[in-house]
Amino acid sequence: YVRGEPRGPLRKSQAEISPKGDCVDCSLCVQVCPTGIDIRNGIQMECVNCTACIDACDEVMLKVDRPKGLIRYASENSIQKGVQKLMTTRVKAYSLVLIVLILGFVSLIATREDLEATVTRFPGMTYQMRDNGTVSNLYQITLINKTFQEQSVNLQSLSEDVSVELVGTSNLVLQPQSKVEGRFFLVKNQTKVSVPQEKVNLSLIHEGEEIDQINTSFMAPVAKKQ
Template identity: 40%
Template structure:
């Protein structure tokens, strides 16, 4: 970033940032932009504070303050340009100079091209209503996602390259890997429990999974089921994530077992 700020500077806005190029697609003559009121400001000329401006000059005193403060070094008085990033630094600089010479603020302001040309105030057009509606929908969508997101979430995946393991004559196990995301600001010890299944979970290292705050936790574990419970080749299981006795969330996974068509008829 030192190279960018020390040498590249405004070239970032004109070469890398797509904002300026998007303006040509999204703007029309009724769009609100940072604009110079050429009808009020032209022709340019200098005069002192409290001195009546000559009828030969407009309000612009040609001080170039708007150009000096512009991060991309453009002259906003030449109209909308690709390099403009809408930072409004020129508005602040111009208002300060207008105060210094006793003229009204707003020579550079948010306005539309038609508004300046016709001397009319902003008209709330259909396009603006459409964009407003889109922004409202996006805002509500973001609020919904934030309000319904889980503080702790995760994924369970069967260990790759492995089928099931037979444990004696009456039990079968599968090996799983789990990744847990903790979005809270506290450490959480997570215990795994089977939901709605007659079986057990055995952690590979024999310990609960410790998930640090705002971090991820990983672990491996076996799910052991009795053969009598397996009635399909692939059985859907629900694994509960618990903090003590409090259930945080429930994850789903599949269990593979030694199920055949002949055994199905027997069952």
């Protein structure tokens, strides 16, 4: 309204002497609008932000030797004062939030592990007594390979008197960018069981080096004292 009013036809030769506003009342902004609104009356609910009115108006302004931007995105403050402030408090706040998100994303990528393992007790089972006097618990392991190379890993027990028996294989082979699920038994001599449930520490081995430690629990009946 500061620059565009009053509306009226305007020739290029009259541009500098005319007291009229820059709007030549050509109605092109209304004609190109897909929702049929008159943007000269201000932003309206039907506006879909296609900016077709901006492009049409800029072409007309060039023809009548007026600066572009009669229709544009602008704040009320910038219209009244004629100064567009770029670094507002809101822009600074949004920029700070964006920087924090980018740094967080980069740190997650930089610190992520190449292999991820999850161990859970096999559902519906507690412990199994074996004929050789040992007790076993069945578990399920899920391994995720986040690298682009094939990885071979093994599972070992760090807890005393507890051994690991992988089902169907001696080690776990993961294809690049894949997930593998396997099963294994934790086995312990029943005579060495002193508590019905104890914590067990497992070590995930890759190329002879420990890459992760996993904690789980082992259940077994307590051995009777002689």
